[in-house]
Amino acid sequence: MTIGAHDVLLFDLDGVVYIGAAAVPGAVEAIESATAQGARCIFVTNNASRTPAQVALHLRDLGIPAHDDDVITSSMAGATLVAEHISGGNVLAIGGPGVGAALSERGFTPVSTFGPDVAALMQGYGPAVGWADLAEATYAVRAGVPWIATNLDATFPSPRGIAPGNGALVDVVARTAGRRPDAVAGKPEPALLLEAIRRTGATAPLMIGDRLDTDIAAGSRLGIPTLLVCTGVASRLDGLAASGEERPTYLADDLACLLPNEAWVAVA
Numbered sequence: 684m685t686i687g688a689h690d691v692l693l694f695d696l697d698g699v700v701y702i703g704a705a706a707v708p709g710a711v712e713a714i715e716s717a718t719a720q721g722a723r724c725i726f727v728t729n730n731a732s733r734t735p736a737q738v739a740l741h742l743r744d745l746g747i748p749a750h751d752d753d754v755i756t757s758s759m760a761g762a763t764l765v766a767e768h769i770s771g772g773n774v775l776a777i778g779g780p781g782v783g784a785a786l787s788e789r790g791f792t793p794v795s796t797f798g799p800d801v802a803a804l805m806q807g808y809g810p811a812v813g814w815a816d817l818a819e820a821t822y823a824v825r826a827g828v829p830w831i832a833t834n835l836d837a838t839f840p841s842p843r844g845i846a847p848g849n850g851a852l853v854d855v856v857a858r859t860a861g862r863r864p865d866a867v868a869g870k871p872e873p874a875l876l877l878e879a880i881r882r883t884g885a886t887a888p889l890m891i892g893d894r895l896d897t898d899i900a901a902g903s904r905l906g907i908p909t910l911l912v913c914t915g916v917a918s919r920l921d922g923l924a925a926s927g928e929e930r931p932t933y934l935a936d937d938l939a940c941l942l943p944n945e946a947w948v949a950v951a
């Protein structure tokens with residue numbers, strides 16, 4: 684199999700395109716080459732905090748030619764899930780700027796405190812989320828409004844080590860309110876990749892990621908082929924040993940496999 688079989692490549696970001704502040708070696712050239720070969724490169728992230736424009740700017744700073752509409756975040760997929768529960772109105776937006784922006788794009792009005800006029804809650808990661816925000820979320824959940832989580836990643840990689848991710852903050856609300864979110868947008872749930880497929884009109888997408896339990900599982904749940912690259916969390920051995928929904932379709936050391944005439948290794 685080669686890149687020509689796919690019209691859209693869905694790239695996870697951390698551990699695939701960049702690690703922390705720096706691009707993964709070879710990633711810029713590989714993405715440029717994939718684009719030149721006719722594939723549309725889309726960047727999908729569970730991180731709800733930043734807007735697509737902020738993420739695209741970061742990618743361009745790294746030398747990757749990304750447009751704002753090449754970025755799909757779990758906030759965007761989460762807003763689609765909110766729209767499956769309510770038709771409009773005020774939504775309590777907990778998280779970074781990306782959460783409120785995605786709700787606004789969908790025609791909802793993001794608000795920061797709970798009240799009787801709040802019709803749903805969307806909870807995502809944001810570095811400034813604090814006790815007062817989690818309290819507002821708890822009031823909303825206990826009042827019974829639909830609760831959409833952008834993602835349930837327990838941890839968040841920071842330059843100083845592992846920090847609490849949105850899943851840990853959701854757990855605080857769940858423990859306090861006595862129930863779990865009604866829907867989750869981020870990988871391994873399929874909503875994020877579905878959002879990317881819907882927005883691009885992809886007919887033969889390929890999901891490219893570094894984590895078996897999120898990137899690869901999300902692709903498997905949608906029945907789309909997956910490519911594991913070993914520049915992040917999972918090793919080649921992890922990929923070969925994986926089973927079920929965590930078993931990738933293809934395996935490569937890094938994104939250099941996207942260069943012309945590179946054959947991909949199928950995981951038998």
Ligand SMILES: [Mg+2]
Pocket residue numbers: 695696697698699892893894915
């Ligand atoms: Mg990753």
